[in-house]
Amino acid sequence: MSISSRFSVAIHILALLEINKEGVCTSEYLAGSINTNPVVVRKIVGMLKKANLVEVRPGIAGTELVKELSEVTLFDVYKAVNVVNEKELFSIHDNPNPECPVGRNIQDTIEPFFIAAQVAMEEVLKSHTLKNIVQDIVTKEEMY
Amino acid sequence: MSISSRFSVAIHILALLEINKEGVCTSEYLAGSINTNPVVVRKIVGMLKKANLVEVRPGIAGTELVKELSEVTLFDVYKAVNVVNEKELFSIHDNPNPECPVGRNIQDTIEPFFIAAQVAMEEVLKSHTLKNIVQDIVTKEEMY
């Protein structure tokens, strides 16, 4: 199991929009940096658009950032690309046997523990912004 | 995306082994409580055995606990059933373009953030034992 790379691709896109904000970022250009297909990019950009993180318009070349990256957390991106649903990071087997004391209570018993673990992970994502990401990229670049 | 229900099934099995420690827990009995196939149970029990959480022997009916449940954390079970690999909760797209400043740094930049989020989730799993689970089940039972 692994959370979809849509998340890392979306971060890549947003970081590139910032770093290349002077240029025109078409889906083909973005796909070239990510090394994937322009359609994959358009699908993810579409999700970022729905989340009001970018602006794109049919027929007009280029995607642009809507917000300052210091105002966008990794959690915002994570929700935008819909990689994990609320309370559903862990799946619980359904239809355990209600005739059994364990079977009839296991779901309600386990759920809060799983949710707590998911929330802890998501809190970390909330604690970092895309500005942090871009800064780290710039710092790594300057080391050469 | 969702983490395999092998994890919740494994917790179910271990809790049931504790609650029914007087009885003989065959794969068929366990499967009856979980409401699945005995082979599915045997596969998961095999993983728990490798992790030294249970004892089972070919030909001999019944699986038994090896440890006190107060000494087994949810993290131990999570690792035993191999639902998420180390550092791989989030996947990162491979082969980004090295000609691009974002492409050549994105992987190394993102990874520590992803690992931090995964570790936070796993820390929560480490903070709870199977004894907590069994206690919660017993408490819920007593409410009737």
Added chain:
DNA sequence: TTACATGTAACTATCATAGTTACAATTGTA
């Protein structure tokens, strides 16, 4: 009108999951 982008449907290949059948290997007991 042309050229170029975006948006999206439809399809493919690949993989993990969960379940299932079948059967060999192991053990206790009549």
Added chain:
DNA sequence: TACAATTGTAACTATGATAGTTACATGTAA
């Protein structure tokens, strides 16, 4: 020793998500 019951495992199926791809309708600017 033979038998019945159980575990261990290989092999297979169905399902669903992912990532990629082709094709094309739609929209915009020059």
